[in-house]
Amino acid sequence: MTTTVTSPAPAAPPRPRRRNPLRGRGLQAYTILLVAWLVLPVAVMILFGFNDTHSKQNFQWEGFTLKWYARLFEKKDLTTALVNSLTIALLTTVFATVLGTLVGLALGRYRFRGQGVANLVMFAAISCPELVMGASLLSMFVALETPRGYLTILAAHVMFSVSFVAITVRARAVGLDPRIEEAAKDLGAGPLTTFRLVTLPMIMPGVVSGAMLAFALSVDDFIITNFTSGATQTFPLWVWSSTRTGTPPQVNVMGTLIFAVGVLLAVVNIAASRRRARNT
Amino acid sequence: MTDTSPAPVRDDPGRADTAVPAIELAGVRKSYVSHGETVAAVRGVDLRIGQGEFFSLLGPSGCGKTTTMRMIAGFEEPTAGEVYLHGQSVTGVPANKRDVNMVFQSYALFPHMSVFENVAFGLRRRGVAKNEIRQRVGDILEIVDLTGREKRRPSEMSGGQQQRVALARALVNRPRALLLDEPLGALDLKLRQAMQVELKRIQREVGITFVYVTHDQGEALTMSDRIAVMNDGLVEQLGSPREIYERPATKFVAGFIGTSNLLSGTVTELSGRDAVLSYGDDGRIVVPLREDQTAGAGDALEVTVRPEKIEIVGERPAGGGSAVPATVAEVVYLGTSTNYLVTTADGTEVTVFMQNANNSDDVAERGDRVWLAWEPRHSYAIGGGANGVRGDAPKAAV
Numbered sequence: 001m002t003t004t005v006t007s008p009a010p011a012a013p014p015r016p017r018r019r020n021p022l023r024g025r026g027l028q029a030y031t032i033l034l035v036a037w038l039v040l041p042v043a044v045m046i047l048f049g050f051n052d053t054h055s056k057q058n059f060q061w062e063g064f065t066l067k068w069y070a071r072l073f074e075k076k077d078l079t080t081a082l083v084n085s086l087t088i089a090l091l092t093t094v095f096a097t098v099l100g101t102l103v104g105l106a107l108g109r110y111r112f113r114g115q116g117v118a119n120l121v122m123f124a125a126i127s128c129p130e131l132v133m134g135a136s137l138l139s140m141f142v143a144l145e146t147p148r149g150y151l152t153i154l155a156a157h158v159m160f161s162v163s164f165v166a167i168t169v170r171a172r173a174v175g176l177d178p179r180i181e182e183a184a185k186d187l188g189a190g191p192l193t194t195f196r197l198v199t200l201p202m203i204m205p206g207v208v209s210g211a212m213l214a215f216a217l218s219v220d221d222f223i224i225t226n227f228t229s230g231a232t233q234t235f236p237l238w239v240w241s242s243t244r245t246g247t248p249p250q251v252n253v254m255g256t257l258i259f260a261v262g263v264l265l266a267v268v269n270i271a272a273s274r275r276r277a278r279n280t
Numbered sequence: 281m282t283d284t285s286p287a288p289v290r291d292d293p294g295r296a297d298t299a300v301p302a303i304e305l306a307g308v309r310k311s312y313v314s315h316g317e318t319v320a321a322v323r324g325v326d327l328r329i330g331q332g333e334f335f336s337l338l339g340p341s342g343c344g345k346t347t348t349m350r351m352i353a354g355f356e357e358p359t360a361g362e363v364y365l366h367g368q369s370v371t372g373v374p375a376n377k378r379d380v381n382m383v384f385q386s387y388a389l390f391p392h393m394s395v396f397e398n399v400a401f402g403l404r405r406r407g408v409a410k411n412e413i414r415q416r417v418g419d420i421l422e423i424v425d426l427t428g429r430e431k432r433r434p435s436e437m438s439g440g441q442q443q444r445v446a447l448a449r450a451l452v453n454r455p456r457a458l459l460l461d462e463p464l465g466a467l468d469l470k471l472r473q474a475m476q477v478e479l480k481r482i483q484r485e486v487g488i489t490f491v492y493v494t495h496d497q498g499e500a501l502t503m504s505d506r507i508a509v510m511n512d513g514l515v516e517q518l519g520s521p522r523e524i525y526e527r528p529a530t531k532f533v534a535g536f537i538g539t540s541n542l543l544s545g546t547v548t549e550l551s552g553r554d555a556v557l558s559y560g561d562d563g564r565i566v567v568p569l570r571e572d573q574t575a576g577a578g579d580a581l582e583v584t585v586r587p588e589k590i591e592i593v594g595e596r597p598a599g600g601g602s603a604v605p606a607t608v609a610e611v612v613y614l615g616t617s618t619n620y621l622v623t624t625a626d627g628t629e630v631t632v633f634m635q636n637a638n639n640s641d642d643v644a645e646r647g648d649r650v651w652l653a654w655e656p657r658h659s660y661a662i663g664g665g666a667n668g669v670r671g672d673a674p675k676a677a678v
Contacts, residue, residue, distance in 0.1 A: 179388035182355055185375045186382045187453065188405035197401075201392045 042259060049252035056246030068249040075250060081238035082254055084150065088234065089219035092157040096214040099158070100165025101207050105199070107166065108173025125163040133160065134227035141228065148230025156228045157218040164217065165210030172206030205273065212265065219258070300367040301328040302457050302489040303352055303380075308361035310347050321347040323513035324361070329457070329491060329506075334483055336492040336500040339510035340536070345493045348510070349459050352491065354378045366456060376405075381450035382459040385466065387442045389434040395421070395445050396430035402453040420452040423482060440471045447482070457489040464499065476503055497537045501525060509533050526586070531662050534584040541587060541630045542662075543604070547579045554656055557581060560625030562596070563604040566656040573661055582662040587633040589658035592620060592643045597653040604652040606630060608644045620644065622652065 048058050052065035073079045107118060125133075137156050141148055180202070184194040200207075222236040229237060239251050310322040322344040329335045337345040350356045351363055354375030363370050370378055381402065390398050396417055403413045421427050424444040434442050443463060450458055463479075464472045480503050483490050494500050500507050501521040509516045509524060509532075517529040528534035534542060545557035545565055555575050557565040567583045575581055585602075597603050609629070610621035613636075620632040620643075630652060634643060644650050 177386055177388060179384045179386050180390060182375070183382070183384060183388035183449075184390070184401070185355075186353060187402035187449070188376050189401075190376055193405065198390055 045252050046256045046259070049249055049256050051249060051252075053249060058247060058249050058252070068253050072250055072253055075248060077233060078235075078238055078242075078248070078250060078254075081233040082235045084153075084232060085219055085235035088150070088154050088157060089215050091154055092161055092218040093211050093215045095154075095158045096161035096165050097207060097211040100162045100210055100214070101169045101203070103162065103166040104169025104206070104210070105173050105203065108170040109176070109178070122163045122166055125160060126167070130160075130221075130223040134224040137224065138227040148228055149232045152228040152230065153225055153232060153234065156224050157221060160221075160224065161214035161217050164213045165207075168210040168213065169203055169206040172203045176202060205276070208269070212269070216262070300331075301364075302331045302333070302366060303327070303329040303491065304364040304367070305348070305352070306362045306364070308348070308351060308358045308363060310344075310351060310356060311359050320513055322351070322358075325510075325513075325515055327508060327515070327518070329489060332487050332489055334480070334490045334492065334503055334505045336494060336504040336507045337510055338494055338497060338500040338507050338536075339516075340495055343510040344513040345495075345510045346461055349382075349461055349491060349493050352457075353380060353382045353459050379455055380457045380459055381453055381455040382461065383446050383450050383463045385462040387434070387446040387466075389442055389445055389449070391434055393433075394430060395426065395432050395434070395437075398434065398445055399449045399452050401449065406453070416452055417448075420448045423451070423485060424448045424478075439467055440475065443467065443475060444478075447479075451482070451486060451488065454486075455488065457491055460490060460492045462494055463492075464494075464496075472499075479503060501537070509536065511536070527660050528584055528662070531582060531584075534660075534662060539587050539631055540584045541590070541628075542582055542584055543624070543628055543630070544580060544582045547575050547577050547581055549577055550575070555581060555661060557583070559604050561605065563625070563651075565602045565604065565659070566600060567602075567659045567661045568656055569661055575661070583659050584662060585654055585659040587619075587631040588635075589654050590630070590632045591653045592622070592632055592634065593651050593653055594644075594648075596651050601656060602652075602654050602659065604630075606650055606652050608646055608648045608650060611644070611646055618643070622650065624652075 048061075049068055050064050050066065051058055051061055052063040052067070053060065054062065103118070103122070106112070107115065107122070134156075137152075138148075141152055146152060176199070181194055181198055184198040185191075189197065220236055222240065225234050225237060226240075233241075235254065239247060242248065242251065305325050305327040308322060308325045309320070311318050311320040313319075325344070325348055327335075337348060339345045347356060351358050352365075354370065354373060354377075357371070365379060390401065393401070399417045399420060400413050403416060408416070417430075418427070421430065424447055426441065426444055426448065429437070429441070434445060437445065443466075446463070460479075464475050467475060476499060479490075492500070492503065501524075504521055506518065506520055507524050508518045511532045517524055517533045519527075524533060525537055528537060528540065531542065534540040543559065543565060545559045547555050548558050548564075549556045551566075554566050554568050557567065559565050565583055567581070569575060592608075596605075604624055606622040606624045608620055609623050610619075612619040612621075615636070617633050617635050620634065622630050622632060624630060632652065
């Protein structure tokens with residue numbers, strides 16, 4: 001006996017995902033707009049570094065020139081401010097990275113008394129409004145009769161950068177298999193060798209991004225620096241004070257150069273992490 | 281040999297000093313304080329592991345086997361007791377100064393190093409000369425069948441290959457003993473079985489003492505020279521795989537290793553070293569007592585017998601063996617053998633394996649009333665005086 005099975009019409013095959021042309025174009029426009037929004041201020045800064053301006057103000061396009069690049073270090077106090085900013089940022093990076101890495105490792109790796117408090121302090125330092133921190137630093141330095149200047153700026157910058165480094169390193173350290181360090185120990189490595197050959201290379205991505213964060217935070221910090229600087233000028237402070245009388249094009253040039261170095265570092269970092277991803 | 285290890289007698293791994301065990305644990309205890317409470321992980325373990333022995337610590341998770349191994353490796357210090365490596369106490373000696381190496385369950389390979397660098401790590405720490413390192417790493421990679429993979433990163437390798445890198449990284453140092461913490465746990469069944477054979481071969485080839493931690497009884501039985509079955513921080517039984525399987529000393533061991541049937545009855549008489557128990561209406565169990573066991577009429581006694589030792593017969597068997605009436609509850613045909621699940625008079629479930637060798641007909645069907653018969657020498661009494669058999673006197677190391 002044969003039974004005729006009348007099956008329902010075969011379900012239509014899943015439709016190939018077709019892109020809504022309108023949506024595609026809309027998304028494109030949105031993306032372009034967003035990128036433009038991010039890039040435009042920087043583009044204007046770069047552009048006006050090439051402006052052949054003759055007035056004190058640098059708001060009117062008067063033709064292309066490279067003279068500001070040639071006369072970059074003409075304004076002595078601006079150069080001093082830039083050097084201050086860069087050296088403070090470098091020193092901050094070194095101190096904050098070393099201290100923050102150790103803190104981050106401890107927080108991510110071990111359970112200890114006072115850990116909760118340490119975590120809280122880290123987050124408090126990050127979430128505290130800069131204005132509050134700056135003002136309280138100033139009153140502390142005044143109360144302690146510490147003369148404000150280069151060293152107080154450095155101390156303040158290290159203080160607020162440490163938390164950022166600690167948190168990026170901690171995120172990395174939490175994911176570490178403690179057995180890997182035990183394996184190093186088991187194979188004859190003492191605590192220091194284990195750290196140097198095994199732990200540090202494994203948390204390195206966290207350390208590097210923490211260091212870059214510390215540099216970026218320090219080099220363009222204005223608010224806290226303003227409270228703790230005394231008579232010392234940094235690049236952001238100098239630029240701020242110059243706005244009243246007219247910002248010289250050299251500022252645009254310096255901004256462009258700092259930006260270029262930042263872009264370069266970012267590209268190097270991406271390339272390095274791509275290479276790591278291929279190798280591991 | 282540019283060996284900078286502090287211990288003296290090293291280059292003599294021969295059997296001459298088998299009198300000194302490779303590893304000895306004397307009254308080792310370990311307790312942790314967790315949330316204000318003291319938790320005992322290891323509650324007194326005595327072991328002597330012979331030179332070149334394949335020794336397994338077998339037990340369920342949380343039995344203290346891994347803690348015991350970590351105390352040998354030096355990652356934990358015993359709360360009490362002493363660990364000896366080749367007769368020398370290693371109390372206070374950190375892991376990096378102990379002449380044993382460990383293979384971790386998660387392999388714990390260095391992800392940022394190549395296979396070669398991973399394997400060479402231990403030799404470099406001991407300052408072995410460059411060309412000797414190359415030689416020894418090459419040799420060990422050949423043993424674990426990874427020649428040509430030196431430049432790979434661990435993440436580019438399969439689980440089985442990573443496992444062998446971990447093994448090579450430990451073995452290349454020629455440690456006095458290799459500690460393996462469930463090294464095959466992360467592999468799938470087929471690979472695991474292949475690695476069991478491989479490990480055994482490697483162990484024979486290098487002649488190093490292996491201490492193997494596992495919760496897999498099959499693994500322990502196939503590979504070990506001797507097994508210590510651990511439970512709740514204590515060694516329940518110590519012996520060869522055959523001893524452990526055939527003569528489980530405690531109820532726990534009987535239940536943990538293989539399938540075991542446990543029957544309890546009351547002793548009616550003693551005949552020589554055999555105890556006779558009545559069971560059900562007219563059933564009886566005859567079980568030999570170990571020398572350290574005592575029982576008298578009226579004592580309750582538990583008896584274990586392995587499923588494959590029991591025979592199912594239709595009539596009450598004659599002779600002096602055990603005979604227990606039962607009802608067949610389930611029959612499972614497995615091709616080469618048939619499993620019977622039967623229920624005895626007091627409701628105890630008993631499993632019986634029968635080979636399908638010569639009988640073409642089924643022995644019994646579901647619902648049949650049958651008799652279970654087995655030789656007294658195939659059953660063992662549990663309890664009866666020396667219940668807590670802890671750490672038998674070590675047999676001469678195999």
